Amino acid sequence: MSAARTGGISILLVDDHPVVRQGYRRVLEHQDDFSVVAEADNAANAYRAFKAHEPDVVVMDISMPGASGLEAIRNIRARNSDARILVFSMHSEAAQVKAAFGAGASGFVTKGSEPAELIQAIRSVARGEHAMSDDVARVLAMESLVPTKSALDQLGEREIEILRQLAAGNTKEQIAANLNLSTKTVQNYHYLIKAKTGTRTDAQLVRLAVECGLANL
Amino acid sequence: MSAARTGGISILLVDDHPVVRQGYRRVLEHQDDFSVVAEADNAANAYRAFKAHEPDVVVMDISMPGASGLEAIRNIRARNSDARILVFSMHSEAAQVKAAFGAGASGFVTKGSEPAELIQAIRSVARGEHAMSDDVARVLAMESLVPTKSALDQLGEREIEILRQLAAGNTKEQIAANLNLSTKTVQNYHYLIKAKTGTRTDAQLVRLAVECGLANL
DNA sequence: AGCTTCATTGGGCAAATTTCCCGATCTGCA
DNA sequence: TGCAGATCGGGAAATTTGCCCAATGAAGCT
Known part of the structure; x- marks a missing residue:
């Protein structure tokens, strides 16, 4: 029944x-x-x-x-x-x-x-x-x-792109070359991204990127 | 009873x-x-x-x-x-x-x-x-x-455990605390793991761990 | 047009981390 | 018994990070 x-x-x-x-x-x-x-x-x-x-x-x-x-x-x-x-x-x-x-x-x-x-x-x-x-x-x-939308909304376009490449496993040198930036700039973005998203570890960054559909593992 | x-x-x-x-x-x-x-x-x-x-x-x-x-x-x-x-x-x-x-x-x-x-x-x-x-x-x-050459086979147990925790997003300090090791030892393992697996980036390490079923993303 | 805002790009420099090297134990095993 | 290898950490130079700063340019508002 x-x-x-x-x-x-x-x-x-x-x-x-x-x-x-x-x-x-x-x-x-x-x-x-x-x-x-x-x-x-x-x-x-x-x-x-x-x-x-x-x-x-x-x-x-x-x-x-x-x-x-x-x-x-x-x-x-x-x-x-x-x-x-x-x-x-x-x-x-x-x-x-x-x-x-x-x-x-x-x-x-x-x-x-x-x-x-x-x-x-x-x-x-x-x-x-x-x-x-x-x-x-x-x-x-x-x-x-805390006005934090999708964690990505607080990031600019460049930051998102760099996060994507970081999560993809690229080194900062490769990213700098890919985007025609100085290594220093990529380093600064890396730091900024971690600060904005409140992540401490690169591994956490990867997880974030995957969650937001930026990277597929 | x-x-x-x-x-x-x-x-x-x-x-x-x-x-x-x-x-x-x-x-x-x-x-x-x-x-x-x-x-x-x-x-x-x-x-x-x-x-x-x-x-x-x-x-x-x-x-x-x-x-x-x-x-x-x-x-x-x-x-x-x-x-x-x-x-x-x-x-x-x-x-x-x-x-x-x-x-x-x-x-x-x-x-x-x-x-x-x-x-x-x-x-x-x-x-x-x-x-x-x-x-x-x-x-x-x-x-x-068919002896699968899983990247993990070249790693010791401790190395695998540390890789797992790194991929999980833990900091070296947390890992050291969890496993009762000095931060220095975890650092050395981190270096060794990257050397053995041929990875340059922490992000690559995460991908490796996920591929080997060590990490749930 | 004049002004403010903010994304983007990088320099600088002290502090922290990484990279390699090394030695000391403690195993299992031939 | 002696060797190989896993585990644990120290040391020191090289590199990277953390966080500050300034310059540029593109919007956007008034």
């Missing part, structure tokens, strides 16, 4: 790790009014499963191989603009959260949250509300206080 | 994501003879929990922030060389599998495996056998047939 028809909440789980998926399937089904009606391990299957079951809530890990989870969100919303999708992610970068909501998600909970937070968030989005876990809210709140 | 005293298997779960941990806690406890006696969310707590409970099997995700899971494995084995530790990882890179077994793990299962594989592996290591999931076995088999 469908949970939807009994006043409960029917759920589609999307995560590429079977054990993990199976894991929180049990956590969720421990709630009497929850019913996991389907599972999917990638974006394409998520869309198919949604069409087949039209669940009340989709709980989705967006970091999956192949097509992006964001793509899956957009596809599902394109089909049913009333779909409730709760993103369940490892990370809580402001850019990722915004991208998820921008794609049509109704909620965002990190895997670092307590199970109770996930359960509560599912109930919220099922009611049509928006929800996010505490840590996500904190990150977004910080973001809104 | 302890599962150990009733002929069952007592388990310590180590994973830094509460929901995920809670998730497979339920998967495991669904087995009548399994009993999760403790949980931990980092390497240090894992060691403490092991001392306190002396479980039959430790199921551990080795990709955790701060001190490495490999370190935790070594610590636990140093205390009780009979400890059975089953690594439960996102990745299945040959180098990482070897490092885990080298550190004293009894088994290696990826999160991409079916729950049944995890359960079976736990039973195996509890009996004192070694175990690994099918995908891990396939990777290792390939490796033994």
